[in-house]
Structure formats: C-alpha cells, structure tokens
Amino acid sequence: MNLVLGVSGSVAAYRSADLARELMRAGFVVRVCLTDAAEKFVTQALFEALTGQPCLTSAFDEPVAGRMAHIDWARSADVILVAPATANTLNKLAAGIADDMLTTLVLASEAPLVIAPAMNPHMYGSEVTRNSLDELRARAASIVEPLEGDVACGEQGQGKLASISAIVDAVREITARSAKLAGKTVLITSGPTREPLDSVRFLSNRSSGKMGSALARAVMLMGGQATLVCGPGSARPPLGAQVVRVETALDMLEAARGLAQRADLIVGAAAVADYRPEQSAHGKIRRSSEPIELRLVPNPDVIAELGKVAKPGVRIVGFAAEPDSALDAARQKIVRKGLFAIAVNNVSRPDAGFDVDSNELSLLFADGRTARSGLQSKLSCALWLLEQIVDSP
Ligand SMILES: Cc1cc2nc3c(=O)[nH]c(=O)nc-3n(C[C@H](O)[C@H](O)[C@H](O)COP(=O)(O)O)c2cc1C
Structure with missing residues (x-):
C-alpha cells in the first residue's frame, strides 16, 4: 500500500522520522512531502535516506520528468497521512487552499x-x-487527537502529537476500511422522483440526493465501485461513480433493474414517489375557476422489485423517512420489501434527514438487531451504515 506522509512545520516534525519507519514496518511504501516550515526542522535528505523514495518539498518538484508529482502522488496514494499537522496546514486543508505541494x-x-x-x-x-x-x-478525514501535557512552548494543555502507535493504528483502521468493498459493485438509488402532472408541472418531494451521493463516496472510500441511479436532486455525485439520471419512479425502476442484476449490494436511498398522476396532460393545464380532481395511482415499490432480480444472497438495504421516532412502520417494511436492513432517518429533526448535511440513522436489521449512528455528517453516516452492513454476519 502506498502512503504519502505530509510533514508540516511543528517541533514534532522530528518524530515523523520514527513514524515513517514504523509505517514501513507495517508494510506501507512511504513517500514524504515536507512543507517549507517543516524543512526548518527536518530535511529532505533524512526522509529520502529513511524511505528510499523521493521526498517532495516544493509545488514544482518533479521527480519523474514530465509527470506532475502532485497528480502522480495524489493518484497513487492509498492513504495520505499529515503528521504533524500544524494549525496553518490543517486550516488550509479545511478551506481547500493549495499553495504548496502538500496542500495541493x-x-x-x-x-x-x-x-x-x-x-x-x-x-x-x-x-x-x-x-x-x-x-x-465531515469529509471523513480521521483525526488522531493530540494528547494533553507539556507542549514544546512550555504551556500545558491539549496539543502534543499523538503517540506513533496511535497514529499507525488510525492509518491501519482507515486502510482496513478501504478494502471492505474491494472488487464489489454497489447500486444506490438516490434523490427524489418527479411525477409529471403536465409538461411543466410535477409532484415531487424534499429529498436532495445528498445521502445517496454520500453513500456513493463512502463506497469508493471502502474500495468499491458505486453506481448511482439518481432522480433530479441538487447533490453532485462524486467523481468516479457511474451515474444514471432519471426523472420518474418508473424510469428509476427501469434503469436500476438492469444494474441490480450485477450489483453485490443494493442501497435504496431514493425518496421514490409512492403515487403518480394517473394521467399527465400534454402541454399546460390551464387555470379556471373550477376545482380540478387529480387521480393518483400507485407506483411500483422500486427497492422490493430490485430484490426480485438481484443475485442470490445480495444484501438489500432500504431507507425510511419517518416523521417521528416510531420504528414499527419501518420494521414492517423490512418484511414487506424483503430487506436485509432498513435505515430510518427521523425527518422531524431540523439537523437530520431532508436537504441538510448531517443525519442520524437508526438501523434495523431483519434479524432483529438495531444500531444507531448518532448525529454525524452524511458521509460519516454513510460509512457507518456500509460498515454495519458489510461487517454483519
Ligand atoms: C520553533 C517553532 C515551532 C513551531 N511549532 C508549531 C507547532 O507545533 N504547531 C503549529 O501549528 N505551528 C508551529 N509553529 C508555527 C508554524 O511553523 C507556522 O505557522 C508555519 O507557517 C507553518 O507552516 P506549514 O503549515 O506550511 O508547515 C512553530 C514555529 C516555530 C518557529
């Protein structure tokens, strides 16, 4: 496994040399990138000698002629570790600033x-x-908390670089997670559907597709291939996911059915309309002073239908948006739809469910087990959910 070790300008940079050795003992090919400030504490020569690999120090370094190192290293890295991370580098990473080789x-x-x-x-x-x-x-970076104690400047408090073993353990944990869906294809339905009333109007719901996109990113972080069948939502799917865009529940079913036959895991995060107008008018329904009646007919149950065509043994996970914390309705859906588990998000909370960046899931398994994610970013919830499913007996 390829690991890029970023070292920034803290007194603790001297400990990165031992850290690099320990990571090599753990089986990683370690390549180091130093910030300018890190070079005041440690040298390129030290890390090149320790790792036997080139060490980058400037945004324009190019150890292999003609290949931009920041792209080359970014692509080939299985994991990136920044240790020590200074306040400056950490804040730059959060803001997306890329003004040196490490942040780029x-x-x-x-x-x-x-x-x-x-x-x-x-x-x-x-x-x-x-x-x-x-x-x-929120972007699923793993933070290895610094320790309490005397820091180099003579003050007392939280700020000392964590122990080398704690850092190596965090790297091991995240790389173990990256292998959990290796070679697997995960089909995810995402976002709302739109059921046309006429050529310009439709019935829809408040789903944003954010949870589905987070699931796709989580699949990729776990080493799998994500296939996303998404309704017209605002959330941008992650780069690298296979994306099929659809409008109606019927379109979603048709697109997902073929893909479900090849999937190793199916997650139905879409908020599929339960009903559609029986007839969709051509053109525009004109205003009049008379009431109009709208007759709705039921849509197929997309996730239940996908279960019928999935490969034998494939785990199918549904989502339920419940306005309160009552879980009975969700339990019934497990049986009715033939699910392995159902993730319930409580849409009555302002910070969970529709169109926000955080969520809180209750996961109910067909075998009666339950688990709770706690309030987290949608990406962290997605990783938690997939790990729960993959690790289940
Ligand atoms: C002796 C010395 C020790 C420092 N130690 C730290 C440190 O432990 N953590 C930190 O965030 N900044 C520390 N700084 C400040 C950073 O080096 C400074 O903010 C620098 O701009 C960081 O650049 P970088 O993030 O690109 O490495 C230290 C500065 C000096 C002079």
Whole structure:
C-alpha cells in the first residue's frame, strides 16, 4: 500500500522520522512531502535516506520528468497521512487552499486522509481550528487527537502529537476500511422522483440526493465501485461513480433493474414517489375557476422489485423517512420489501434527514438487531451504515 506522509512545520516534525519507519514496518511504501516550515526542522535528505523514495518539498518538484508529482502522488496514494499537522496546514486543508505541494496533493487526491495535529493548546482550542476539524471530519478525514501535557512552548494543555502507535493504528483502521468493498459493485438509488402532472408541472418531494451521493463516496472510500441511479436532486455525485439520471419512479425502476442484476449490494436511498398522476396532460393545464380532481395511482415499490432480480444472497438495504421516532412502520417494511436492513432517518429533526448535511440513522436489521449512528455528517453516516452492513454476519 502506498502512503504519502505530509510533514508540516511543528517541533514534532522530528518524530515523523520514527513514524515513517514504523509505517514501513507495517508494510506501507512511504513517500514524504515536507512543507517549507517543516524543512526548518527536518530535511529532505533524512526522509529520502529513511524511505528510499523521493521526498517532495516544493509545488514544482518533479521527480519523474514530465509527470506532475502532485497528480502522480495524489493518484497513487492509498492513504495520505499529515503528521504533524500544524494549525496553518490543517486550516488550509479545511478551506481547500493549495499553495504548496502538500496542500495541493491532498486537494488533488480522493484517498482517505488521516490528520495528526500538533500545536500550542490555544491554537488547537481556537474556534477557527475547531471549525476546520469539524469540516475535515465531515469529509471523513480521521483525526488522531493530540494528547494533553507539556507542549514544546512550555504551556500545558491539549496539543502534543499523538503517540506513533496511535497514529499507525488510525492509518491501519482507515486502510482496513478501504478494502471492505474491494472488487464489489454497489447500486444506490438516490434523490427524489418527479411525477409529471403536465409538461411543466410535477409532484415531487424534499429529498436532495445528498445521502445517496454520500453513500456513493463512502463506497469508493471502502474500495468499491458505486453506481448511482439518481432522480433530479441538487447533490453532485462524486467523481468516479457511474451515474444514471432519471426523472420518474418508473424510469428509476427501469434503469436500476438492469444494474441490480450485477450489483453485490443494493442501497435504496431514493425518496421514490409512492403515487403518480394517473394521467399527465400534454402541454399546460390551464387555470379556471373550477376545482380540478387529480387521480393518483400507485407506483411500483422500486427497492422490493430490485430484490426480485438481484443475485442470490445480495444484501438489500432500504431507507425510511419517518416523521417521528416510531420504528414499527419501518420494521414492517423490512418484511414487506424483503430487506436485509432498513435505515430510518427521523425527518422531524431540523439537523437530520431532508436537504441538510448531517443525519442520524437508526438501523434495523431483519434479524432483529438495531444500531444507531448518532448525529454525524452524511458521509460519516454513510460509512457507518456500509460498515454495519458489510461487517454483519
Ligand atoms: C520553533 C517553532 C515551532 C513551531 N511549532 C508549531 C507547532 O507545533 N504547531 C503549529 O501549528 N505551528 C508551529 N509553529 C508555527 C508554524 O511553523 C507556522 O505557522 C508555519 O507557517 C507553518 O507552516 P506549514 O503549515 O506550511 O508547515 C512553530 C514555529 C516555530 C518557529
């Protein structure tokens, strides 16, 4: 496995040499990138000698002529570790600033990110740093919390670089997760559907497709191939996912049916309309002073239909949006739709469910087990959910 170790300008940079050796002992091919400030503490020569690999120090370094190193390293990295991460580098990573080689290659990479901060306790406790840490966690970066104690500047508090073994463990954990869906294709339905009333109007719902896109990104972080059949939602699917765009529930079923036959796991996160207008008028229904009646007919149950064509043994996970925390209706859906599990999001919470970036899931399994994700970013919820499904007996 290829690991890029980013070292930024903290006194704790001297410990990155031991960290690099320990990671090599754990089986990683380690390549190091230093910031300018890191070079005040440690040298390129030290890391090249230790790792036997080129060490990058400037945004324009190009160890292999004609191949831009920031792209080359970003693509080939299985994991990126920034240790120590200074307040400056951490805040830049959260903001997407790419003004040196390290921040540029992190921004260019889809690889999982582990960050081990080291800094003065006031820098660590500052609101700016706290917000950046929240932002990085929401993007599923793993933060190895610094320790309490005496820091180099003589102060006391949280800011000392975590132990080398804790950092190596965090890297091992994230790389183990990256293998959990290796070679697997996961089909995800996502977003709302639109059921036309006439050529310009439709019935739809508040689903944004954010959970489905987060699931697709999570599949990729776990080493799988994500196929997303998505209704007209606002959420951008992740680069690298196979995307099929549809409008209506019937379109969604048709598109997903063929894909379901090849899927190794199916997750139905779409908010499929239960009903559609029996007739869709051609052109525009004109205003009049008379009431009009709208007759709705039921749509097929997309996830239940996908279960009928899936390969034997494929786990099928549904989603339920429930306006309160009552789980009985969701339990009945497990049986009715033939699901392995159902994830219930409580849409009565303002910070969970439709169109927000966080969610809180209750996961009910067909065998009666239950689990709760706690309130997290949708990406963290997605990773939690997929790990629960994959790790289940
Ligand atoms: C002796 C010394 C030690 C420093 N230690 C730290 C540190 O542990 N953590 C930190 O966030 N900044 C520390 N700094 C400040 C950073 O080096 C400075 O913010 C720098 O701009 C960081 O650049 P970089 O993030 O590109 O490496 C230290 C500065 C000096 C002079």
